[in-house]
């Protein structure tokens with residue numbers, strides 16, 4: 522078993538790919554990390570620390586993510602950060618962006634962490650006109666807005682924090 526865990530909930534694989542990248546980066550930097558599906562995770566306390574992620578659905582963390590976090594309440598080790606996949610995040614109206622930021626930051630704080638990140642997302646098809654209008658999205662918005670560089674920047678912050686942690 523690894524020392525650290527990246528636990529994700531994912532409907533279509535985006536959050537899972539982000540979780541894989543985060544774990545890959547940590548392992549490359551000698552932090553033993555494994556990726557787990559949050560829905561089948563039962564013993565998070567076995568890890569030294571955990572990062573959690575899920576997709577944004579309806580401007581908030583997906584209900585299934587929250588349901589499994591609740592199921593595991595009280596069992597989490599120190600949570601190093603919470604991240605989310607959101608297709609509208611880099612292109613949407615400020616009002617929606619603010620709502621997503623507020624909700625993801627609350628999800629992190631609920632687990633005792635002040636570190637959160639939102640890294641874009643993917644949709645199978647281009648956004649329909651009514652959704653673009655509601656969310657204020659440009660017509661030519663790509664169907665994949667994942668920002669892998671931002672993910673690495675974010676994880677570098679966590680890595681720096683781990684390196685400062687006194688050895689146990």
Ligand SMILES: Cc1cc2nc3c(=O)[nH]c(=O)nc-3n(C[C@H](O)[C@H](O)[C@H](O)COP(=O)(O)O)c2cc1C
Nearest residue numbers: 531532533534535536576578579580608609642643
């Ligand atoms: C039912 C549903 C609701 C969604 N609602 C939002 C939303 O409110 N805001 C947003 O930015 N993206 C929304 N999305 C897009 C997802 O955030 C995006 O597709 C993400 O990449 C999905 O991650 P996953 O593959 O890990 O499930 C929604 C997607 C679905 C399927």
